[in-house]
Amino acid sequence: MNASVKVNGDRLLGRLENFAGIGATPAGGVNRQALSPEDRLARAKLAQLAADRGFAVFQDSMANLFIRREGKSAGRPPFLIGSHLDSQPMGGRYDGALGTLSAFEVLESLDDADIQTPVALEVVAWTNEEGSRFSPGAMGSMAFANRAIPAEWHHARSPDGKLLQDELTATLIALPQAAMRPLGIPVSGYLELHIEQGPSLERENIPIGVVHGIQGTRWLEVVITGQTAHAGTTQLSFRRDPLVAATEAMQTLYGSIMPNDEQARLTIGRISVEPASINAIPGKVSFSVDLRHPNAPELARLEELVRTVCQEKASVLGCEATVRRTFDMPPAQFSPTLLAAVEHAVTRLGVSSKPMLSGAFHDALFLARVTEAAMIFVPCRDGLSHNEAEYVKPEHSVLGAQVLLESTLAALGMS
Amino acid sequence: MNASVKVNGDRLLGRLENFAGIGATPAGGVNRQALSPEDRLARAKLAQLAADRGFAVFQDSMANLFIRREGKSAGRPPFLIGSHLDSQPMGGRYDGALGTLSAFEVLESLDDADIQTPVALEVVAWTNEEGSRFSPGAMGSMAFANRAIPAEWHHARSPDGKLLQDELTATLIALPQAAMRPLGIPVSGYLELHIEQGPSLERENIPIGVVHGIQGTRWLEVVITGQTAHAGTTQLSFRRDPLVAATEAMQTLYGSIMPNDEQARLTIGRISVEPASINAIPGKVSFSVDLRHPNAPELARLEELVRTVCQEKASVLGCEATVRRTFDMPPAQFSPTLLAAVEHAVTRLGVSSKPMLSGAFHDALFLARVTEAAMIFVPCRDGLSHNEAEYVKPEHSVLGAQVLLESTLAALGMS
Numbered sequence: 085m086n087a088s089v090k091v092n093g094d095r096l097l098g099r100l101e102n103f104a105g106i107g108a109t110p111a112g113g114v115n116r117q118a119l120s121p122e123d124r125l126a127r128a129k130l131a132q133l134a135a136d137r138g139f140a141v142f143q144d145s146m147a148n149l150f151i152r153r154e155g156k157s158a159g160r161p162p163f164l165i166g167s168h169l170d171s172q173p174m175g176g177r178y179d180g181a182l183g184t185l186s187a188f189e190v191l192e193s194l195d196d197a198d199i200q201t202p203v204a205l206e207v208v209a210w211t212n213e214e215g216s217r218f219s220p221g222a223m224g225s226m227a228f229a230n231r232a233i234p235a236e237w238h239h240a241r242s243p244d245g246k247l248l249q250d251e252l253t254a255t256l257i258a259l260p261q262a263a264m265r266p267l268g269i270p271v272s273g274y275l276e277l278h279i280e281q282g283p284s285l286e287r288e289n290i291p292i293g294v295v296h297g298i299q300g301t302r303w304l305e306v307v308i309t310g311q312t313a314h315a316g317t318t319q320l321s322f323r324r325d326p327l328v329a330a331t332e333a334m335q336t337l338y339g340s341i342m343p344n345d346e347q348a349r350l351t352i353g354r355i356s357v358e359p360a361s362i363n364a365i366p367g368k369v370s371f372s373v374d375l376r377h378p379n380a381p382e383l384a385r386l387e388e389l390v391r392t393v394c395q396e397k398a399s400v401l402g403c404e405a406t407v408r409r410t411f412d413m414p415p416a417q418f419s420p421t422l423l424a425a426v427e428h429a430v431t432r433l434g435v436s437s438k439p440m441l442s443g444a445f446h447d448a449l450f451l452a453r454v455t456e457a458a459m460i461f462v463p464c465r466d467g468l469s470h471n472e473a474e475y476v477k478p479e480h481s482v483l484g485a486q487v488l489l490e491s492t493l494a495a496l497g498m499s
Numbered sequence: 500m501n502a503s504v505k506v507n508g509d510r511l512l513g514r515l516e517n518f519a520g521i522g523a524t525p526a527g528g529v530n531r532q533a534l535s536p537e538d539r540l541a542r543a544k545l546a547q548l549a550a551d552r553g554f555a556v557f558q559d560s561m562a563n564l565f566i567r568r569e570g571k572s573a574g575r576p577p578f579l580i581g582s583h584l585d586s587q588p589m590g591g592r593y594d595g596a597l598g599t600l601s602a603f604e605v606l607e608s609l610d611d612a613d614i615q616t617p618v619a620l621e622v623v624a625w626t627n628e629e630g631s632r633f634s635p636g637a638m639g640s641m642a643f644a645n646r647a648i649p650a651e652w653h654h655a656r657s658p659d660g661k662l663l664q665d666e667l668t669a670t671l672i673a674l675p676q677a678a679m680r681p682l683g684i685p686v687s688g689y690l691e692l693h694i695e696q697g698p699s700l701e702r703e704n705i706p707i708g709v710v711h712g713i714q715g716t717r718w719l720e721v722v723i724t725g726q727t728a729h730a731g732t733t734q735l736s737f738r739r740d741p742l743v744a745a746t747e748a749m750q751t752l753y754g755s756i757m758p759n760d761e762q763a764r765l766t767i768g769r770i771s772v773e774p775a776s777i778n779a780i781p782g783k784v785s786f787s788v789d790l791r792h793p794n795a796p797e798l799a800r801l802e803e804l805v806r807t808v809c810q811e812k813a814s815v816l817g818c819e820a821t822v823r824r825t826f827d828m829p830p831a832q833f834s835p836t837l838l839a840a841v842e843h844a845v846t847r848l849g850v851s852s853k854p855m856l857s858g859a860f861h862d863a864l865f866l867a868r869v870t871e872a873a874m875i876f877v878p879c880r881d882g883l884s885h886n887e888a889e890y891v892k893p894e895h896s897v898l899g900a901q902v903l904l905e906s907t908l909a910a911l912g913m914s
Contacts, residue, residue, distance in 0.1 A: 085702060095513045106634070132516075137782065186748075255831050258863060280732065281729055281730055281732050282728075282731075282732025282733055282734075282737075283728075283732075283737050284732075284734065285736075287737070299731055301731065301778075303777055304821075308679045313697075313882060314696055314858060314859060314882070314884065314885070315766035315768060315789040315791070315858070316697075316714055316716065316764055316791050316858025317695065317696050317697025317698075317857070317858035317859055317882065318629070318697055318698070318701075318764075318858070318882065319697075319699065319761065320757040320758065320761070322697075322698050322699075322702070322882070323765075324651070327749075327767055327770070328753050331746045331749045331750050331753065333751065334746045335746050335750050337741050337748065338746065342735040343735065346734065346735070346756075349730060349731055349733075351730035351740075351778065351779070351780050352729060352742055352781075353772070353775065353776050353777045353779050353780065353781060354772065354775045354776070354777055355742070355770055355771075355772055356770075357768070357769065357770055360768065360769045360785045361768050361769070362718055362768045362769055362789055363718075363766065363768060363789050364766070364768050364885075365766050365768065366767075366768060370896075374730040374777055375730075376730070378614065424786050429575070441732070442732070443729060443731025443732035443733070444729060444731045444732055445731075452557055467728060467733065467737070470729070470779075475555075477877065
């Protein structure tokens with residue numbers, strides 16, 4: 085019945101260009117880290133656009149920003165669409181901004197077409213999704229889902245020495261026109277449009293990904309200790325070289341985890357040795373392990389495998405391995421109801437799509453713990469993200485916004 | 500005919516203790532880096548001991564220090580015995596000092612016994628063997644052998660910003676009682692006593708190593724480049740992970756080079772990745788390769804093997820490897836005549852010994868290019884060196900000095 089509602093593509097692309105100017109880097113990327121002056125400027129701009137439209141603006145104690153267009157029933161929980169406005173220090177223009185500005189475009193398009201939704205529709209920009217200025221990432225959505233800010237976050241400091249607490253306060257008072265609301269209000273659902281941040285849609289030439297869930301992630305820190313010794317004088321039988329043990333363990337893991345299971349991911353992103361001297365056998369090797377899998381028990385099994393393999397390979401060479409878990413994010417399954425709404429929208433639009441999992445975290449991961457949630461992906465060039473060269477074709481940005489619009493209407497029972 | 504000449508063990512041990520106090524570290528080691536105030540103090544002390552005995556003292560433009568006891572024929576080239584007095588920043592008491600002070604003990608013992616040698620016998624303390632304050636190491640003996648100081652050394656700077664040129668000058672003028680002599684005078688031979696800096700003598704319970712040569716060494720820098728990408732979103736078939744290629748290459752090399760040839764040494768002492776983020780597939784891996792072998796063509800073959808294996812493993816994974824040689828020290832074979840003199844001494848003394856190769860460089864490597872040269876090793880505890888815990892049993896220090904004395908007499912045709 086709303087087949088004729090179309091997002092305004094030119095307006096959306098203009099906004100993307102406009103927001104890319106806030107924290108613009110010389111190489112065409114964006115440096116708009118969470119709660120920075122640039123982030124505050126982007127929030128203020130969005131709030132001004134909302135005020136120009138007569139939409140209400142709210143923020144909570146985590147500085148999550150909400151823009152509300154009322155629906156028929158003011159009393160029922162709103163439906164949320166959005167993403168984040170903060171970026172990596174050398175980030176791109178689309179990661180977060182595309183989802184947030186497309187959500188605002190949905191609000192404006194509905195307003196232009198004078199279409200009333202059964203419940204209020206709210207655009208949300210979550211605080212500090214990236215986690216690069218204050219750790220951890222996804223602070224805003226996590227606190228929203230938990231209805232609490234963990235006490236230790238208040239002591240979090242940015243690399244430039246600022247306290248999270250102080251930066252939150254400064255950001256909130258910089259937007260006095262936004263009314264304060266409690267942290268973690270009831271909502272009736274959440275849809276997020278985001279760039280894929282991986283190459284699969286582009287390589288398969290599919291413009292829309294229907295995201296069924298987010299892989300679980302575990303980070304492990306492996307330390308193997310042996311005995312440092314002189315490179316020239318020490319015979320093989322006297323060596324206890326932890327780097328030999330580490331490479332054997334890594335080879336065993338590389339050769340089994342991903343080749344045996346296409347849903348599994350294994351990445352060793354950091355490795356260092358001590359004393360790191362060209363002519364000394366290392367005494368200690370440390371490396372990180374990033375494990376991902378959509379299935380929680382399988383993820384636990386992979387962690388156990390890493391532990392066993394490292395300890396066995398170390399032991400054979402007279403070394404010792406310790407494996408410490410430093411991060412644990414369980415997998416999330418998105419809402420079948422909302423995924424059906426996205427499929428419905430894609431079918432109506434007649435565009436190709438594929439079901440997929442997200443390998444990266446998103447705010448939707450935390451929303452999924454408290455409401456129906458799902459995500460929509462569009463391709464980005466070469467799968468590049470967290471990179472100034474990040475790029476999304478204009479037609480994919482506009483199509484993503486249109487799918488978000490139609491999925492929202494379907495989720496609200498309006499199509 | 501000089502069977503009765505014995506070194507004075509107590510005097511030698513007292514000297515070792517005494518010199519260990521110059522640059523002593525709280526943990527019992529020594530920080531007496533080349534051309535530092537501590538190094539100058541040690542030189543001055545040795546020069547004073549020489550003056551007390553009436554021995555002549557000389558230095559050359561590289562601040563190599565010579566102490567001369569005249570022989571029957573003043574005109575023929577002297578025979579040199581010695582080592583170095585400089586240490587690593589956190590070094591031990593014996594590396595260098597044992598050889599230098601034992602050589603001085605040989606001079607004193609011969610003087611005490613009133614034994615005249617056919618040619619002059621000189622103790623030498625070579626400048627900057629360690630190479631830790633100014634690079635490269637073995638500067639003194641290298642310049643002596645080449646009879647020239649490479650122009651680029653003059654611009655060498657210490658970590659505290661001092662120019663080698665200035666530190667050389669300051670060291671030379673701090674010892675005005677030493678007469679200047681040309682760099683690289685003709686000599687008739689060179690014998691050096693040193694600690695093994697490896698565990699083999701201690702483990703086999705053999706007090707003397709007769710050192711037949713020094714392994715050749717090549718240092719390679721391997722860089723493998725692939726494509727950095729997101730740890731969670733990137734499927735196996737899209738990955739070009741240079742760390743996978745590097746570990747495959749390292750495993751192949753670890754599994755063949757040393758297991759197939761007990762004279763070969765392979766050490767990977769440094770490895771680093773970029774961007775070194777837990778959740779990013781590395782885009783670039785760099786690692787060092789230290790290869791050693793006593794046989795020059797075999798060393799060249801091993802370098803070629805590293806090159807081929809790295810390039811093959813990289814290529815299979817869509818990565819690219821470059822292998823650059825950063826250092827090349829050809830193997831040295833010591834003088835059969837001098838080795839026979841050492842064997843003769845060991846037999847006379849009735850102590851057990853074994854022929855061995857040195858895996859570490861020594862000043863003798865450079866002397867071997869211009870004269871007959873050889874080395875004698877004594878065991879050190881746990882093979883530890885370049886470490887404050889470096890330790891040599893007193894009886895091994897004294898035995899080493901006695902073997903040096905008797906080998907010198909044998910080399911001079913006096914026993």
